[in-house]
Ligand SMILES: Nc1nc2c(ncn2[C@@H]2O[C@H](COP(=O)(O)OP(=O)(O)OP(=O)(O)O)[C@@H](O)[C@H]2O)c(=O)[nH]1
């Protein structure tokens with residue numbers, strides 16, 4: 130838990146309006162229980178957001194159950210408006226209230242303890258007078274407060290809510306904990322800074338930290354891909370054999386092991402990516418993704434990697450023709466046709482053919498016997514396929530809110546469009562890097578080459 134002077138926010142409201150979802154997304158914690166069952170959260174739970182320069186607390190609370198009766202109790206125990214906050218404190222401390230109004234005591238306790246109020250409503254359901262007692266009780270506490278409209282199913286009643294909430298709260302914001310992107314999280318935290326002037330400074334520092342952390346996460350992601358692609362492009366599975374005929378016999382087994390290793394290596398990278406973005410518990414479990422389309426499902430390669438036209442460009446960009454000729458080729462002139470016609474990219478070669486991914490190589494060993502090896506992969510599209518798949522997952526994982534427990538979607542890829550949006554020089558560098566990778570040659574500054582693909 131936090132020290133008493135650091136910012137704290139109690140997330141309160143009707144049951145089942147997304148309070149826990151908001152806490153989960155803002156605290157980057159995917160272990161918080163969220164469910165369509167009303168009354169999921171039964172006690173006040175503190176979640177501390179820690180950064181280098183500070184920390185703040187978010188307190189998830191149970192929903193109001195009997196607000197009208199609670200308001201009645203408060204009115205009966207209060208003689209003057211100046212005693213309202215003290216009356217709420219009395220309510221929270223009262224042993225009978227603790228059993229009779231368990232949920233209200235749990236949700237008001239942190240507020241009486243100094244937490245600011247974040248009142249959550251659902252913008253897809255109409256406003257109703259039953260919420261007035263809740264807002265009135267919150268007003269009695271005298272604590273700084275703001276309202277968050279969570280458009281759970283749609284935006285239909287946002288306007289209605291805005292007018293109603295404005296009467297009780299100085300600040301009203303729409304925030305969707307399932308969909309809000311990182312900029313929206315930051316915008317919301319910035320509004321928190323206005324709730325209590327004493328907290329403004331530390332919250333400002335925390336926002337800076339979170340932005341830096343976000344940039345670091347991206348750098349880490351680039352590095353995960355860099356190691357993945359190097360490993361996948363270099364991997365060979367070798368075994369000693371006595372004769373060439375034995376080598377042919379074990380080829381299917383070697384190939385199977387080879388592919389299994391490659392897939393596992395990719396899964397490891399995805400796990401690292403999930404960890405980088407603090408997704409530990411979500412349904413994005415690795416057994417769930419048999420990674421469709423399969424890493425070796427060659428029919429899908431032109432979707433994940435480059436398409437044929439881009440591959441031709443890649444061939445020229447990787448240095449097969451001069452820079453000047455390259456620009457003409459990219460402009461779509463006849464030179465491109467000439468290049469293909471001229472056999473620059475031999476038909477059925479490693480560029481397009483997906484059937485011959487890996488060959489078996491057999492070589493004699495100095496002390497007798499042979500070594501049979503499967504891999505490294507030869508297909509020129511392969512590095513792009515690896516990059517394309519990873520970038521696709523990166524986009525989803527880096528934007529996945531912690532309240533969103535859905536499985537990831539592996540079907541779409543816009544890697545080709547992404548490559549097109551790179552600067553020409555960046556494209557050239559990418560193609561040159563991939564050309565070296567597929568020949569198992571080291572690439573200087575691979576992370577610099579990959580970084581533009583991760584930028585928005
Ligand atoms: N589609 C969608 N569903 C949401 C959103 N926010 C919450 N939900 C769903 O609404 C339900 C309630 O979410 P919770 O975060 O558990 O709500 P709560 O207010 O903490 O509920 P209690 O703890 O029961 O009071 C769950 O089924 C969520 O999946 C949203 O922005 N979009």
Ligand SMILES: [Mg+2]
Pocket residue numbers: 148149150162163169170189190
């Ligand atoms: Mg809850």
